[in-house]
Amino acid sequence: MPPETPSGTRRPDGGHPCRLSFDGRTIHARPGQTVGAALVAAGVVAWRATRAAGRPRGLFCGIGVCYDCLITVDGRPDQRACLVPAADGMRLETGLPGRAADARGR
């Protein structure tokens, strides 16, 4: 059986750079970069504020463990930017993930 991949995954365009929007601004990603990597490469180091003190946060563990790098991707809140592969046309939005998580009843 061939390797199974999640159905519906938008693969990074092989060999071609892709364009993403980040709170309305255009960000370029190289093939294979995660959303978090594309943001860091574009000079963005923080994309959310903590719930209590409103402190800026971006990548920390870089491997999906710490949940510091949460971002809204194509309207889906609380995605780990370090894990989501960048894809052409992707819409990234900062926001208050804590609020979104509360609304989902976690």
Next chain:
Amino acid sequence: MRAAGDPVADVAVVGAGPAGLAAAAEAAAAGLTVVLVDAGERPGGQYWRHGPHDDGPPGGHGRRTFAALRAGLTRTRTRTLFGHQVWLVQRDADRFTLHLRPAHDTVGPGTRALTARSLILCPGASDRQLPVPGWDLPGVMAAGGVQALLKGSGTLAGRRAVVAGTGPFLLPVATGLAAAGAEIVMVCEANPLRGWLRDPGGALREPAKAVEGAGYAALLARHAIPYRTRTAVTEIRGEDRVRSVRIAPLGRDGRPRGGVRIEVDADLVALGWGFTPSLELPLMVGARTRVDTDGSLVAVVDDRQRAGVPGVYLAGEATGVGGAALAVREGRLSGLAAAADLGRAVDEGRVRRLQRAVRRGRRFATALHTACPVPPGWTDWLEASTIVCRCEEVTYHDLCHAARDLGARDPRTLKMLARPGMGMCQGRVCGFATAQVAAALTGRSPQAGDLLALARRPLAAPVALSEIAALDETAANEEN
């Protein structure tokens, strides 16, 4: 949920890093049907991480082993499921049910389930962290995260970096950054590391490790990277991101020596204090734990990687941090053991050779753990306002208050009163430090129970309540 007619595998291997790939390869070669699951997009785990357009990890140790193991997956028609995280393992009479969800929601909905007769858990580890003032500033990252950005995405996390903590892993992080064009201001190694590369009890019996170490020494020299031992980052400064780093020498007692410190400009700080094994799945299935020589909580296995729970095997960092070469040996051994326990013929001579190799690797790991302890006086660099739990923004002051004024004597009570480890990461980042702080505040050394209090997680990944509710439906459907 599980598709109708989805076959019950002989063995489910969780984790496709060095241990999991080796386990899957051996189990499949012995004739078992194998399903291999990993949260990553492709095989390799953290150690053999590579980008989607790369042939494999960029050079380094074991690249050929990786290529052979990956080719084996195709040859043995091993069923693989990447991009999925196991969030719950249920055990019935003769099988395990693994509940999975996509690692990110951009792949569409979908909790799904897999069933298998036995289970090999190879969950790996993440960077162990010690809080330091300012470590929550953007631009401060786990050393492994900096490495992951480089290996997986080809992205430099910063231009002017300080790499700090302890252990040989700081070396590939620093040299990798330098080779990609970053300036390394300093590598701060907290321990003296006197001669660990020449240790006749350890390194000489692991020639590959000694060669690797010598290679890094040459790379440090080539990139003119300042490498300071008995030195630690004691404060990270900046408003909205890292601007500068304060560095202090450590005394023989592991405490910062007062008065002597320097401040350097940096836009990246990579921190790593060894590794914390990921134990949520081993604990979920009933594995016992112990405190290893590096102070981390690890799962207990017998000499065939069995967890003491019928049908459950563990391999890799979960059984004690020891690196990729040891993880491959443990993985192979666990695959052979699972096959033998399911009645397949295995080469017992090979089992014994692997057991010897595992013991040899474990001795080397112990020598490294002994050379690279967490500095006993590290809590001295905490300030009242230092964040300990990043998720819930719990400060050192909050912990001191709970311990001194509210009577919290152990991490479990500390967690209830001050909330460290109660946020999204569930103590994965702050658990070790919280256990250490709790022990320090009550004047004792951390025990397994202290670490366990922040390591137990009823679910191994955040899920929506609807996904938990759906478990009942699945059970009902399967009974029909």
